[in-house]
Amino acid sequence: AVVSTQSTGSYWKTKSPLFCVHLGVYTEKFISIESQCNETVYALLDVDEKIPDDGTWPLIKSAFPIQDIVDALGQKPLPVPVQLSKDAGKYLCQYSFHNSLCNGQGKSVFIHVPRLEDSPSEHTAAVVISIIKELVKFSSI
Numbered sequence: 843a844v845v846s847t848q849s850t851g852s853y854w855k856t857k858s859p860l861f862c863v864h865l866g867v868y869t870e871k872f873i874s875i876e877s878q879c880n881e882t883v884y885a886l887l888d889v890d891e892k893i894p895d896d897g898t899w900p901l902i903k904s905a906f907p908i909q910d911i912v913d914a915l916g917q918k919p920l921p922v923p924v925q926l927s928k929d930a931g932k933y934l935c936q937y938s939f940h941n942s943l944c945n946g947q948g949k950s951v952f953i954h955v956p957r958l959e960d961s962p963s964e965h966t967a968a969v970v971i972s973i974i975k976e977l978v979k980f981s982s983i
Contacts, residue, residue, distance in 0.1 A: 854945040860981050861906070861949040862942050863974060866935040868954045871961065873969050874927035876952040877908035879940040886933055899940055905948030911976045920972060921965035922956065930954075951977060 853862075868874075881901040912926045930936040930952050942950035953973060955966045 851941070851945040854942075859946070859949075861951070861977055862946055863970075863977070864935075864938050864942060864950065864952040865970070866931075866952065866954050867957055868931075869957065869960075870954070871956050872923040872925055873956065873966070873973075874925050874954040875908050875912060875973060876904070876927050876930040876935075876939060876954065878903040878928055879930055879936050879943060880928070882932070882936070902940060902943045903948065904943065904951055906951055906977060906980055908951070911973065911980065914976055915969075915972060918972065920969050922961050922969045924969060924973070927954065949981070 853859075879899065879902050882899050908926050912924055915924045930939045935952060935954070939950060939952040942952075951973075953970060955961070955970065
C-alpha cells in the first residue's frame, strides 16, 4: 500500500468526514485503539526511496478520548478484547495515522486488528463496528 500526504489531505478537504478510521493488521490476539503518534525521527525509506517530509514528527494525539472509549467497550461482551495503545508503530501505520491526525484536526483513530488466523473476520468486524459506534457517540458531544 502506498500512502501519500497529499491524498490524505485531499480526502479531509474534499470529503469533510466526521472522523476517519484507519485499520492495520498486527500479530497480537486483541484489538488496539491507538491514542497517539509518538515523537519520532522517521528514517525508513518509502516505495520511492525517500523519507517522508523531513523525517521528524512531533507527538500528536487523537482528539477522541480513547481511554473512555476503551472503558466503555470493556463493559460490553465483545468477541475480541480491546486495549488502548500509545504506539502506532514505526512505519506505515504511524505514517498514515500521523498524516490523518494532522489533516483532520485530530479527528482520526487507528485500530490494529489481529490476523485472520488469530481472530475470525466476523469477530473482528463486530468489534470494529462497536468502536465506530462509540466514536459516533463521542463525536456528537
